[in-house]
Amino acid sequence: xxxxxxxxxAAKDADGEQDTDWxxxxxxxxxxxxxxxxxxxxxxxxxxxxxxxxxxxSVAQWIIDVYPLALAALVMGMGTVGDRLxxxxxxxxxxxxxxxxSALCATASSGGVLVAARAIQGVGGAAIFGxxxxxxxxxxxxxxxxxxxxVWGAVAGIGSTVGTIAGGAAMQFVTWRWLFxxxxxxxxxxxxIGVPSLSRDRHVRVRIDGVGVVLIxxxxxxxxxxxxxxxxxxxxxxxxxxxxxxxxIAVVLFVTAQRRSTHPLLPPDLFATPAFVGVLIAGFxxxxxxxxxxxxxxxxxxxxxxxxxxxxxxxxxxxxAAFVVVSxxxxxxxxxxxxxxxxxxxxxxxxxxCLPGAALLWRPDWTGLIAVLVLTGIGSAIVSPVxxxxxxxxxxxxxxxxxAAT
Numbered sequence: 001x002x003x004x005x006x007x008x009x010a011a012k013d014a015d016g017e018q019d020t021d022w023x024x025x026x027x028x029x030x031x032x033x034x035x036x037x038x039x040x041x042x043x044x045x046x047x048x049x050x051x052x053x054x055x056x057x058s059v060a061q062w063i064i065d066v067y068p069l070a071l072a073a074l075v076m077g078m079g080t081v082g083d084r085l086x087x088x089x090x091x092x093x094x095x096x097x098x099x100x101x102s103a104l105c106a107t108a109s110s111g112g113v114l115v116a117a118r119a120i121q122g123v124g125g126a127a128i129f130g131x132x133x134x135x136x137x138x139x140x141x142x143x144x145x146x147x148x149x150x151v152w153g154a155v156a157g158i159g160s161t162v163g164t165i166a167g168g169a170a171m172q173f174v175t176w177r178w179l180f181x182x183x184x185x186x187x188x189x190x191x192x193i194g195v196p197s198l199s200r201d202r203h204v205r206v207r208i209d210g211v212g213v214v215l216i217x218x219x220x221x222x223x224x225x226x227x228x229x230x231x232x233x234x235x236x237x238x239x240x241x242x243x244x245x246x247x248x249i250a251v252v253l254f255v256t257a258q259r260r261s262t263h264p265l266l267p268p269d270l271f272a273t274p275a276f277v278g279v280l281i282a283g284f285x286x287x288x289x290x291x292x293x294x295x296x297x298x299x300x301x302x303x304x305x306x307x308x309x310x311x312x313x314x315x316x317x318x319x320x321a322a323f324v325v326v327s328x329x330x331x332x333x334x335x336x337x338x339x340x341x342x343x344x345x346x347x348x349x350x351x352x353x354c355l356p357g358a359a360l361l362w363r364p365d366w367t368g369l370i371a372v373l374v375l376t377g378i379g380s381a382i383v384s385p386v387x388x389x390x391x392x393x394x395x396x397x398x399x400x401x402x403x404a405a406t
Contacts, residue, residue: 024139027197028091028136028194031094031098032159033155033162039067042179043299069122070118070125074217079131079134082131092195095190099188102180103184106180136152139199149386154328158323166179218246225243229243282387286384286387289353289376297369301366304364318374322374322378326382346380351379
């Protein structure tokens, strides 16, 4: 009698009971692919879209920025809500909201409608992003968890770059509306896989710190708005300084509220954990160095280098190529290496990419971007698979969502 070997993602726990299969990973990967693809999908096409909708540069900027603004502002709160009400439930709701918002984007008749629909997309994306990591942590254990996060990290990197390519291709060959319409079958597929396969929530029930959620959301929204506004009007602009002031006040109130709360959103024991603090530092440094400049680089390639949208998008895929190769070859092995070396080494490599990037100020040649994109691709491929897993496992029981979202 022949036998079939189980999938490596069908791991067994210590009692010999099979507790996972590949479907939860696929559902989380599909959803994460979507939410990250739509952070970059309009990077090379927003100006053209706004023009076709009869809107100006300011609206074009908000078409790009309102989605990451909503995503960044809400992801912490969504992580906490998921800890309280259930990661599975919130993940599936986030997918539905994302799908509805994508349909609204595809049929938008004006720039204002598109901006509003993109904001709703960000709400759905925050629900997905705040729960995907805890779901993977719940479904996969031991070496299987390392493999799952390696796959998830590679898909996340692919999503960001595919979004840029798809945006350029759509503007050159079809219409931008297809970008949003294409999200609908992926949402449906993720729901069809996720609904029957994601386990009923087995998390520790925690109380929601409503004041903390409101304050952290206000802080994230104000901070993100300040950065966006500074890019358009400068750091001394009234809108920028006003948003920065709101962010500072929100931080002060948040810290005060957390010290007095009996069920804080970010409990002090999180920051007493060296591994978690290291995750925060490495995460901020690597995200900023690897991805913050991509929208600016895209516009620079089109304006200064004179590239059409698709060619500019293809240049940026150099980062994707480096990311995918390193993720596929070393992703699972990174979880067996010392965390300090992995997070520190990957962050340093990503930071080194800033050196050839700075050289573009004196020699503005697009070929100088190659080293930047290769190094950031390698560095992010090292950090990305390990970062969420370390954040989730370093958190106290019932705080995986808040920790991963942080």
